[in-house]
Amino acid sequence: MMNVAKQSQMAGGMNMGFVVIAEPDEVNAARIKTILDSLDKDFSYALVGSAEAAIQLVEQNTTDVFIADMQMPVIKGTELFSMIEMMSPETIRIVMTDGARIADTVAFMNECRTFKIIIKPCRVADDLMAPIRAAFRYKEQLERAAGQEQEQETACSMTEQAYLEHRRMWLMRASNNKRAQDVLAELMKVNLSFSDMEVERKERLGRWYVWLVSEYINCVSCGTGEFKTAAEGLAAFGNKPEQQEYFELRCTADEVVDPERMNEVTYILRIITGLCKDILNGYRIMAILEPMEKVYVLRVRIQMYKDSFRIKNTTMREGLSRATELAIDALGYKSVVMNKEQETIFNLALRR
Known part of the structure; x- marks a missing residue:
């Protein structure tokens, strides 16, 4: 070896x-x-x-x-x-x-x-x-946090603000772990009915389902919850101009997005972009996150090139798309999808 x-x-x-x-x-x-x-x-x-x-x-x-x-x-x-x-x-x-x-x-x-x-x-x-x-x-981040903790220990005190921030992070991690268990359990229930499929389609859908679950683990359970980090990671994944793949994420407000919601947004955009990369020869994705009083509204516009399907088999494309929709539905939010010629518009409201 x-x-x-x-x-x-x-x-x-x-x-x-x-x-x-x-x-x-x-x-x-x-x-x-x-x-x-x-x-x-x-x-x-x-x-x-x-x-x-x-x-x-x-x-x-x-x-x-x-x-x-x-x-x-x-x-x-x-x-x-x-x-x-x-x-x-x-x-x-x-x-x-x-x-x-x-x-x-x-x-x-x-x-x-x-x-x-x-x-x-x-x-x-x-x-x-x-x-x-x-x-x-x-x-x-851990090294910075350790340095900050050392400074706090040296000062032999913790301010109320620092305590509240630590408490918020602990609660968020506990909530994320419980959320991960619930969503993974929901994803496990999905029946893709492989029995009547040809081998190639069965294997392709199986790999895609595995990827969806692994993305959930990586994004939601292990994500940092920071908008800037998420935007940079999504751009590195989905914005490849040399391949005619364009991705952009914007937030309409300067406020800090709730970390748990940001991880879910990252997951949704990762699997939507992954689907486009798999089935299309090029795309343009514009995602806008709009913080509102009670919800975060995620608007995604996907534009594709004419006759740009990488996967020619319509049944296979529909199977991959359906698996992606089920993964998003498992989060428990209401979404609206509008399909137009060479364009899809996706809207989702996430609770604050």
Whole structure:
């Protein structure tokens, strides 16, 4: 199995971040290496094929992000992630899986307290890079928070405002966890009736359903809830002018959007954009978030090019679209969709 030597952790005198990836499957490891080597990135990485090699790397290096398959040979995935957490608790951990068993994956993430999930094989570079970038952002936030906490401890006091902010974050996390359980349970109930489908369509819809669930976990359960971070991540995912893919998100007010609602907006826009990327050869998406007195109104205008379908099979397109609609419906909000020639307008009201 390949063992890609660690790239230099110094660039222009500045320390770079370091990522350890453990992937026992040689085909997927080659795909990961191809993606990472083709991109400009502000971190170095080591790609290994065994848990033992990964453990040795984490022991010998300051590791910012650790990525490994849920099922490793010799050492079980749960044991590997537990060891990494004990050895390097500040390392952000991400699990990879083929997505065949969603319930097992969710249970694994809860047990091992992993930050995000990567569904393999990675279809596009962003499937791999988005979780890695998010992990670095999250690590920076934790480090800033730790610094602030140290300052508070040094001062031996906590202001009322700081206490209320901490309390709000604790309550939001508890609410997010309960919300995640409810929505995932609702998604699990969806019956896509695979039995009467041809194999290709069955596999395509199955992969899409797995992706929808993984996006929910990543966006809603693990999202930062910050508008700027969400907008930047969505633009990186959906705005590819060289591929005739355009995405823009705006907010009509300067107020801070409720973090829980912002995570849900991010999820909705991610799966809508993912659907467009899958079935269309180019699109223009304009999303506007409008805070109102009792609700947030999300308006999405999707424009497509004439005869631009990437997937020619109408039944397949309708199946993917329907699965996406069901995923949005599982959030429990009322939506209105208007279909016009080469344009779709989507409106949704989210409670404040």
